[in-house]
Amino acid sequence: MTETAKRRPGPRIEEVARVAGVSKSTVSRVINDEQYVSAKAREAVHAAIAQLGYSPNQAARSLAGNRANAIALVVSEPTGRVLSDPFFAGVLRGIHSELAGRHMQLLLMMSQPADTGDLVTYLSSGHVDGALLVSLHGDDPLVPMLAEIGLPVVSGGRPLGTTVPFVDADNFTGALEAARHLASLGRKRIATVAGPKDMAVGADRLSGFKRGLSEARLSADLVEHGDFTPESGAKAMELLLCKAPDLDAVFVAADIMALGALQVLHAQGKRVPEDVAVVGFDDSVFAATATPPLTTIRQDVEELGRTMTWRLLAELAGEHGLPPSLLLPTSLVVRSSA
Amino acid sequence: MTETAKRRPGPRIEEVARVAGVSKSTVSRVINDEQYVSAKAREAVHAAIAQLGYSPNQAARSLAGNRANAIALVVSEPTGRVLSDPFFAGVLRGIHSELAGRHMQLLLMMSQPADTGDLVTYLSSGHVDGALLVSLHGDDPLVPMLAEIGLPVVSGGRPLGTTVPFVDADNFTGALEAARHLASLGRKRIATVAGPKDMAVGADRLSGFKRGLSEARLSADLVEHGDFTPESGAKAMELLLCKAPDLDAVFVAADIMALGALQVLHAQGKRVPEDVAVVGFDDSVFAATATPPLTTIRQDVEELGRTMTWRLLAELAGEHGLPPSLLLPTSLVVRSSA
DNA sequence: ATGAAAGCGCTAACAA
DNA sequence: TTGTTAGCGCTTTCAT
Numbered sequence: 001m002t003e004t005a006k007r008r009p010g011p012r013i014e015e016v017a018r019v020a021g022v023s024k025s026t027v028s029r030v031i032n033d034e035q036y037v038s039a040k041a042r043e044a045v046h047a048a049i050a051q052l053g054y055s056p057n058q059a060a061r062s063l064a065g066n067r068a069n070a071i072a073l074v075v076s077e078p079t080g081r082v083l084s085d086p087f088f089a090g091v092l093r094g095i096h097s098e099l100a101g102r103h104m105q106l107l108l109m110m111s112q113p114a115d116t117g118d119l120v121t122y123l124s125s126g127h128v129d130g131a132l133l134v135s136l137h138g139d140d141p142l143v144p145m146l147a148e149i150g151l152p153v154v155s156g157g158r159p160l161g162t163t164v165p166f167v168d169a170d171n172f173t174g175a176l177e178a179a180r181h182l183a184s185l186g187r188k189r190i191a192t193v194a195g196p197k198d199m200a201v202g203a204d205r206l207s208g209f210k211r212g213l214s215e216a217r218l219s220a221d222l223v224e225h226g227d228f229t230p231e232s233g234a235k236a237m238e239l240l241l242c243k244a245p246d247l248d249a250v251f252v253a254a255d256i257m258a259l260g261a262l263q264v265l266h267a268q269g270k271r272v273p274e275d276v277a278v279v280g281f282d283d284s285v286f287a288a289t290a291t292p293p294l295t296t297i298r299q300d301v302e303e304l305g306r307t308m309t310w311r312l313l314a315e316l317a318g319e320h321g322l323p324p325s326l327l328l329p330t331s332l333v334v335r336s337s338a
Numbered sequence: 339m340t341e342t343a344k345r346r347p348g349p350r351i352e353e354v355a356r357v358a359g360v361s362k363s364t365v366s367r368v369i370n371d372e373q374y375v376s377a378k379a380r381e382a383v384h385a386a387i388a389q390l391g392y393s394p395n396q397a398a399r400s401l402a403g404n405r406a407n408a409i410a411l412v413v414s415e416p417t418g419r420v421l422s423d424p425f426f427a428g429v430l431r432g433i434h435s436e437l438a439g440r441h442m443q444l445l446l447m448m449s450q451p452a453d454t455g456d457l458v459t460y461l462s463s464g465h466v467d468g469a470l471l472v473s474l475h476g477d478d479p480l481v482p483m484l485a486e487i488g489l490p491v492v493s494g495g496r497p498l499g500t501t502v503p504f505v506d507a508d509n510f511t512g513a514l515e516a517a518r519h520l521a522s523l524g525r526k527r528i529a530t531v532a533g534p535k536d537m538a539v540g541a542d543r544l545s546g547f548k549r550g551l552s553e554a555r556l557s558a559d560l561v562e563h564g565d566f567t568p569e570s571g572a573k574a575m576e577l578l579l580c581k582a583p584d585l586d587a588v589f590v591a592a593d594i595m596a597l598g599a600l601q602v603l604h605a606q607g608k609r610v611p612e613d614v615a616v617v618g619f620d621d622s623v624f625a626a627t628a629t630p631p632l633t634t635i636r637q638d639v640e641e642l643g644r645t646m647t648w649r650l651l652a653e654l655a656g657e658h659g660l661p662p663s664l665l666l667p668t669s670l671v672v673r674s675s676a
Numbered sequence: 677a678t679g680a681a682a683g684c685g686c687t688a689a690c691a692a
Numbered sequence: 693t694t695g696t697t698a699g700c701g702c703t704t705t706c707a708t
Contacts, residue, residue, distance in 0.1 A: 055460055059686090361679045
């Protein structure tokens with residue numbers, strides 16, 4: 001570093017106070033929406049703020065208030081895979097819309113297993129008021145460590161084997177519906193490309209699927225796991241076709257994996273849905289433009305992001321009696337593939 | 339708010355100083371990698387930091403240092419569309435890897451046209467030291483406003499009609515190669531699904547494409563624009579087929595749009611590549627598992643993210659003679675679709 | 677090469 | 693309802 005960047009920001013709170021004809025405290029009260037401020041004073045302060053183009057210094061607020069005014073979005077995925085997923089994009093939009101208008105910044109952090117310790121140190125040092133967790137895997141040491149330091153946390157997606165508050169889609173019921181739909185079509189040899197074994201989303205969708213098949217008195221032995229990438233969906237589909245060339249339906253536990261599965265089906269000359277019916281999960285942006293358009297289970301990921309954020313902020317605000325976990329509904333969307 | 343969240347973080351700099359047997363100043367110097375610290379003192383401080391699990395309070399650092407120690411990633415896209423794009427995911431990974439180990443946080447901000455003013459006020463108030471811009475559209479008022487307040491900025495992707503520093507893939511050359519490849523296959527009626535008209539990436543890829551066709555003495559009149567969504571790719575493909583049922587090749591200016599285009603081609607009974615050859619752009623995660631696997635132009639988006647970040651940090655560090663803009667190479671990846 | 681002291685701009689008691 | 697007074701934890705002169 002040859003020289004360090006410095007910025008000389010605009011007006012301070014003191015100038016706002018002067019222009020408004022009140023004290024710094026009053027300005028602070030207005031900024032923080034506190035009570036005990038006369039309408040007149042409030043108005044004057046707002047006018048002064050607008051006139052001067054004032055924006056409070058977050059660093060000073062955090063320091064004095066012993067509050068970071070920021071939350072972290074922790075993406076715990078070694079490969080950053082989830083970032084490419086429309087799921088993540090939707091969640092991000094939801095988080096953002098819930099944060100809009102509040103004086104809260106969103107810090108993006110990616111957690112590699114190697115530096116989980118650093119991350120925890122950072123998060124425990126008051127830089128953020130809470131954290132949103134996404135794409136948690138079963139064995140992630142992050143959750144217990146965060147629990148230990150007492151940082152308020154909400155997970156997007158049920159975490160395996162831990163008890164932090166979470167918001168999730170009703171994956172079980174969604175997968176159940178998928179299986180029922182395929183069974184109702186008269187399919188008898190129904191396979192599934194399941195999600196990762198070490199994630200609840202994988203386990204839950206698989207459970208729902210199995211339940212649906214057992215309802216229909218069908219065997220649920222055709223199971224291959226993928227990791228929410230198109231490649232893994234393709235590989236799993238190849239394996240399934242190899243083991244059961246006669247399969248007539250497949251539930252792929254994520255649209256993004258269904259893309260790969262569809263490719264393999266085409267490559268092997270299977271017609272969709274005539275020979276093999278396919279149901280996905282998510283109703284992501286790829287479902288409608290898949291070849292053929294994908295029948296899938298819809299979940300509202302933006303709502304998921306909003307709900308996670310609401311839950312975390314409510315906890316930060318000291319609200320009591322908050323539900324430890326929330327399940328969002330899913331629904332079947334029928335297109336051409338099944 | 340019934341109650342406000344507060345956190346009582348770990349050790350302060352003072353305790354580190356005590357344990358290390360030096361003054362706060364010395365600890366500060368070590369933290370900031372300054373000169374004039376004896377090896378002995380440095381060592382003692384590092385030991386103390388490790389022993390106490392100390393992490394400096396960013397708010398205090400920013401306040402005292404008149405520096406935010408943070409940069410913003412501004413996604414200027416009304417719909418948040420770009421978030422779902424593997425392009426964005428890659429850029430994010432690149433940014434993150436370049437930031438790793440530096441004491442810099444990444445703030446994620448989404449800019450809606452409606453609140454550009456608020457955003458600019460925020461950015462100009464010293465909350466961040468600089469900004470990375472992504473997915474800039476031609477008419478975005480953000481860029482001139484940012485230029486005016488003098489915030490260091492680097493754009494990912496060439497901005498239209500403004501002169502901020504940027505890093506971009508060599509879109510022109512990439513598209514040129516795509517066109518040449520299709521021409522070299524003997525295709526005569528070559529169409530293109532171009533990117534948005536109001537983005538340089540759209541214009542540049544279209545220019546390269548046209549140049550390639552003119553080299554081959556072919557007409558480049560079959561042009562439809564999309565907006566980097568699969569749906570738009572499908573719609574553009576339909577239009578092209580309607581206008582020119584005899585087309586035998588198409589260059590789709592983004593893999594993510596090619597997904598939609600491929601669906602339409604299949605639906606209309608066109609075999610790929612026998613009847614219509616398809617070349618995409620990006621070599622995103624979808625290219626290899628498209629139906630059929632997509633021949634495409636590869637760009638290294640992670641490198642793009644790293645380079646943008648490097649460029650911004652170098653400027654913040656006061657380095658001189660930095661290139662105003664940088665172009666990253668692209669390359670043709672041949673798969674089955676062309 | 678190191679330490680002492682003075683703030684950075686704000687919020688949070690407390691007093692009025 | 694409002695103003696006054698201390699800090700929040702760090703960086704940064706300025707001495708030494």
